[in-house]
Amino acid sequence: MTNSPKDQTIIQTLCPYCGVGCGLEAVEITNRPDVHFPERFKVRGDRQHPSSQGMVCVKGATIAESIQKDRLLHPMMRDRLGDDFRQVSWDEALSVIVAKIQAVIAHQGVDALCMYGSGQFQTEDYYTAQKLFKGCLGTNNFDANSRLCMSSAVSGYVKSFGADGPPCCYEDFDETDCLFAIGTNTAECHPIIFNRFRKRHKKNPQVKLIVVDPRCTQTAEVADLHLAIQPGTDIDLLNGMAHLLWQWGKCDRHFIDRHTTGFAEFLEIIQLYPPELVARRCGITIEDLHQAARFWAESSRVLSIWSMGVNQSIQGTAKVQSIINLHLLTAQIGKAGAGPFSLTGQPNAMGGREAGGLAHLLPGYRFVSNPEHRAELERFWNLPSGHISDRVGRTAWDMIRGLEADEVGLLWIAATNPAVSFPDLVRTKAALKRSPFTIYQDAYDPTETTAFAHVLLPATQWSEKTGTMTNSERCVTLCQGFQPPLGEALADWQIFAEVGRRLGFDEQFKFQTSADVYAEFAQITRDRPCEITGISHAKLAELGAMQWPSRDRQPELDKVHNKRLYTDLQFHTPDRKARFAAYHSKGVFENPDEQYPFILTVGRLYGHWHTQTRTGRIDKIRQMYPHPFIEIHPQDAEKLGINQGDLVEVRSRRGISKFPALITKAIAKGVVFVPMHWGSLWADNAEANALTHPEADPDSLQPELKACAVSLQLASPKQLA
Numbered sequence: 001m002t003n004s005p006k007d008q009t010i011i012q013t014l015c016p017y018c019g020v021g022c023g024l025e026a027v028e029i030t031n032r033p034d035v036h037f038p039e040r041f042k043v044r045g046d047r048q049h050p051s052s053q054g055m056v057c058v059k060g061a062t063i064a065e066s067i068q069k070d071r072l073l074h075p076m077m078r079d080r081l082g083d084d085f086r087q088v089s090w091d092e093a094l095s096v097i098v099a100k101i102q103a104v105i106a107h108q109g110v111d112a113l114c115m116y117g118s119g120q121f122q123t124e125d126y127y128t129a130q131k132l133f134k135g136c137l138g139t140n141n142f143d144a145n146s147r148l149c150m151s152s153a154v155s156g157y158v159k160s161f162g163a164d165g166p167p168c169c170y171e172d173f174d175e176t177d178c179l180f181a182i183g184t185n186t187a188e189c190h191p192i193i194f195n196r197f198r199k200r201h202k203k204n205p206q207v208k209l210i211v212v213d214p215r216c217t218q219t220a221e222v223a224d225l226h227l228a229i230q231p232g233t234d235i236d237l238l239n240g241m242a243h244l245l246w247q248w249g250k251c252d253r254h255f256i257d258r259h260t261t262g263f264a265e266f267l268e269i270i271q272l273y274p275p276e277l278v279a280r281r282c283g284i285t286i287e288d289l290h291q292a293a294r295f296w297a298e299s300s301r302v303l304s305i306w307s308m309g310v311n312q313s314i315q316g317t318a319k320v321q322s323i324i325n326l327h328l329l330t331a332q333i334g335k336a337g338a339g340p341f342s343l344t345g346q347p348n349a350m351g352g353r354e355a356g357g358l359a360h361l362l363p364g365y366r367f368v369s370n371p372e373h374r375a376e377l378e379r380f381w382n383l384p385s386g387h388i389s390d391r392v393g394r395t396a397w398d399m400i401r402g403l404e405a406d407e408v409g410l411l412w413i414a415a416t417n418p419a420v421s422f423p424d425l426v427r428t429k430a431a432l433k434r435s436p437f438t439i440y441q442d443a444y445d446p447t448e449t450t451a452f453a454h455v456l457l458p459a460t461q462w463s464e465k466t467g468t469m470t471n472s473e474r475c476v477t478l479c480q481g482f483q484p485p486l487g488e489a490l491a492d493w494q495i496f497a498e499v500g501r502r503l504g505f506d507e508q509f510k511f512q513t514s515a516d517v518y519a520e521f522a523q524i525t526r527d528r529p530c531e532i533t534g535i536s537h538a539k540l541a542e543l544g545a546m547q548w549p550s551r552d553r554q555p556e557l558d559k560v561h562n563k564r565l566y567t568d569l570q571f572h573t574p575d576r577k578a579r580f581a582a583y584h585s586k587g588v589f590e591n592p593d594e595q596y597p598f599i600l601t602v603g604r605l606y607g608h609w610h611t612q613t614r615t616g617r618i619d620k621i622r623q624m625y626p627h628p629f630i631e632i633h634p635q636d637a638e639k640l641g642i643n644q645g646d647l648v649e650v651r652s653r654r655g656i657s658k659f660p661a662l663i664t665k666a667i668a669k670g671v672v673f674v675p676m677h678w679g680s681l682w683a684d685n686a687e688a689n690a691l692t693h694p695e696a697d698p699d700s701l702q703p704e705l706k707a708c709a710v711s712l713q714l715a716s717p718k719q720l721a
C-alpha cells in the first residue's frame with residue numbers, strides 16, 4: 001500500500017479473473033468519508049506489474065462493481081433440499097459439519113468425504129484444504145474445476161518433460177517470430193497478452209500468427225493463416241505438420257539426438273500422415289497445411305499457445321504432447337520467443353497445481369502414487385507414517401459417480417458452480433440431488449449450485465482477503481485485501497483451518513494469517529521444480545510480483561533460470577531428456593450421425609466470466625450480451641429453415657436447450673457454437689452443458705467439454721428483435 005500525494009491511497013492487487021494475471025491498483029479516495037465502496041475505489045491497471053504493465057480488459061476494470069451485490073453474508077442451513085435455509089451461527093454450522101465428517105468416517109470410511117474446489121482459490125486456500133483432506137483426514141478426494149480446465153496440460157507436461165510447469169514467459173510474445181495459437185481464442189479469453197503480441201505483430205509483417213480453431217474467432221480474424229479444422233482433428237494436423245517438417249529436412253537432428261528420447265516411434269507414426277490425408281481429415285486445403293508448416297520452418301523462434309480447444313478433449317494429453325513434439329523436432333524450446341505455452345484459464349489454477357490441488361497430486365508438484373512423496377509430507381505435517389492414502393482420489397466426475405452409487409457421504413463444494421459448469425447437467429443435477437450432505441462455500445447467493453446445498457458458508461472474495469495467486473508465466477502476486485469482510489464471511493483457508501482444529505488437529509492448523517500459511521507451504525516446495533522458498537508475503541509486498549522457481553539461496557542462479565524453464569535443456573525426466581510421444585488421432589468421442597448431425601462446441605465471450613456470478617451483475621457487461629445464442633453457418637440454417645433470431649431447439653442424447661440463432665460464417669458448416677455463460681439463473685433452458693457428455697481423456701481425466709453431437713430444429717420464429 002502506498003500513499004500518493006493527492007488524498008489517495010493506492011492498493012496493489014491482482015485481477016481475480018483470468019490466468020493472464022494482470023496487476024491492478026485500487027485507488028482509494030481518502031478525503032471523502034461520504035463516498036463508499038465501490039465508488040470509493042477506482043480500479044486501474046498497475047504499471048509496475050511485470051505481466052501486464054498497466055493494461056486491463058473490461059472484466060478487470062469493472063471488478064469492483066459486482067463485489068457487494070447479492071452476497072452470501074451468513075452461514076445458512078436446512079435439513080432437506082426443498083426446505084428454506086435458516087441463518088445459523090458459525091459455531092453451529094461448524095459443529096454440524098464436524099459431527100457429520102466424524103459420522104461419515106465412522107460409518108462409511110474416510111473415502112466417503114469429497115471436496116471439490118477451484119482455480120479461484122488463493123494458494124493459501126488450496127494448501128490448507130490439501131493439508132486437511134489429504135493430510136489430516138487421509139483421503140485424496142480433493143479435486144478442483146482445473147480437472148475441467150488445465151489437467152490435460154498438466155499431464156502433457158509431466159509426460160513430455162517429467163514435470164508440470166509452463167516453460168515460457170510473457171516476454172516471449174514480444175520476441176517470437178511465429179505464434180502458433182491452437183484451440184485458444186486468446187483475443188477474448190486472454191486479451192491482455194494477446195494485445196501485447198498484437199503490438200509486435202502489427203509493426204512487424206514478418207511476424208506470423210497461425211490460428212487453429214473451427215471458428216473464425218476474434219483471434220482468427222487477425223491471423224496470417226486461419227486453419228478452420230474440424231473439431232477433434234488437431235493431432236492429424238500436428239502430425240501432418242511434423243511429416244512435412246521432416247520431409248523438408250527442417251528438423252534439428254543434433255537437438256533430437258542429445259536431448260530427446262522416443263524419436264524413432266514418432267517418426268514411424270508421422271510417416272502415416274501425408275498432406276492429402278491430413279488436409280481431408282481436417283477439412284482444410286493442402287496449400288494451407290503447407291503454409292502452416294512453412295511458417296513454422298522459416299521462423300527462428302516459434303511460440304505455441306493453447307487452451308481449452310486442446311485440453312478439453314478425449315485426447316487432451318495426446319494433443320498437448322503432439323504440440324510439444326513439434327517443438328522438440330525443431331529445437332524450439334529453452335530460448336527467448338520459443339516454446340510450448342499453455343495459457344492457464346483461471347487466475348490461480350497454477351497455484352493450485354503447486355499446492356497439489358488435484359486428486360492425484362500432493363503439494364510441491366508431488367504425486368499421491370509416489371511413496372517417497374507421501375512420506376515427505378507425512379514428516380512435514382507431523383502425521384504418522386502411512387497416514388496419507390496411496391489411492392488416487394475421486395476426480396470431479398468420479399464424485400458424480402460416487403453420488404450415484406451412494407458412496408459419497410459428504411460433498412464440500414467451494415468457489416465453483418458445478419450446476420452450470422459440469423458436463424451432462426441432467427445427470428449432474430440428479431446426482432447432486434442424491435447427496436446426503438452438501439456444503440457449499442461461495443461468495444454469492446444464490447448461484448445455481450445453492451439449490452443443491454444443505455449448508456451455505458459465506459466466503460470472502462477479491463478485495464476482502466489477502467493471499468497469493470500464480471499466473472500462466474509462473475509469476476506470483478500478492479492480492480491485498482483492503483475491504484472488511486462483508487457480513488460474517490471468512491476466507492476459505494480460515495474455514496478449512498477452523499474445521500481442522502475442531503477435528504482435533506490443533507497443531508497442524510496454528511496459522512494466524514495467510515502469510516503464515518504461505519510461509520509453511522513455501523518450505524514444502526524446497527528442491528521441487530516449483531520451488532518458492534525465496535517468496536513470502538513480505539517480499540511480494542516489498543518487491544512486487546515474483547516468478548518461480550525462486551530459492552532462498554543462490555538467487556543469482558534463479559535469475560538465469562526462472563524467466564524460462566529448460567534453458568539448459570535439462571528436463572525433469574530421469575535421463576534429463578524430453579520425450580517424444582507417438583499418437584494417432586482418434587477424433588471426437590461422439591461423432592455426428594443421422595439423428596444428431598451437428599457437432600456442438602462450447603466456449604467463452606470477452607465480457608463474461610463463466611457462470612456470471614460476478615459479470616452478470618455488472619450492467620455494462622450485461623448490455624454487451626443481452627441474451628445467449630447459437631452460432632450456425634448460413635447454409636445449415638437455410639437447410640433447416642432457420643432465420644436470424646429464431647429460437648432453435650438443440651437436442652443431444654442427454655438433454656435439450658433452446659437458443660436464439662446467430663447465423664454467421666464465422667462457424668464452420670456442420671459445427672455450431674454456444675457460449676457457456678448462461679445457467680438457469682440467467683436464462684430459461686439455455687444451458688450449454690445440458691447437452692455435453694462426460695467422456696474424458698484417459699490420462700488427464702479431463703472431460704471433452706468441447707464437442708458433442710446435437711440436432712437442431714426451429715422452436716419458434718423470431719422471439720427476439
Ligand SMILES: Nc1nc2c(c(=O)[nH]1)N[C@H]1C(S)=C(S)[C@@H](COP(=O)(O)OP(=O)(O)OC[C@H]3O[C@@H](n4cnc5c(=O)[nH]c(N)nc54)[C@H](O)[C@@H]3O)O[C@H]1N2
Pocket residue numbers: 018019149182183184185186188189190212213214215217230231232233234306307308309310344345346601602603604605606607608609610706
Ligand atoms: N472472457 C473470458 N475470459 C476467460 C474466461 C471466461 O470465462 N471469460 N475463462 C478463463 C478460463 S477458466 C479458461 S479455461 C480460458 C479458456 O480460454 P479459451 O480456451 O481460449 O476459450 P474457449 O472459448 O473455451 O475455447 C477456445 C476455442 O477452442 C475452439 N475449439 C473447439 N473445439 C476445438 C478443436 O477440436 N480444436 C481446436 N483447435 N479448437 C477447438 C473453440 O472454437 C474456441 O474458439 O479462458 C479464461 N479467460
Ligand SMILES: Nc1nc2c(c(=O)[nH]1)N[C@H]1C(S)=C(S)[C@@H](COP(=O)(O)OP(=O)(O)OC[C@H]3O[C@@H](n4cnc5c(=O)[nH]c(N)nc54)[C@H](O)[C@@H]3O)O[C@H]1N2
Pocket residue numbers: 118120121122145146148149150308312345346414415416417418420421422423441442443444447459460461462492602603609610611612613614676688689692705706
Ligand atoms: N461445456 C463447457 N463447460 C465448461 C467449460 C467449457 O469450455 N465448455 N469450461 C470449463 C472450465 S475450463 C472451467 S474453469 C469451469 C468454470 O466453471 P465454474 O468454476 O463453475 O465457474 P465460476 O462462475 O467461475 O465459479 C466460481 C465461483 O466461485 C465464487 N468465488 C469467487 N471468489 C471466491 C472465493 O474467494 N472463495 C469462494 N469460496 N468462492 C469464490 C464465485 O462467486 C463463483 O460462484 O467451467 C468448465 N465447464
Ligand code: SF4
Pocket residue numbers: 015016017018019020021022052055056057058059060061189190191192193
Ligand atoms: S486479461 Fe485477464 S487478468 Fe487481465 S484484466 Fe482481463 S480478465 Fe483480468
Ligand SMILES: [Mo]
Pocket residue numbers: 148149150345346
Ligand atoms: Mo478454465
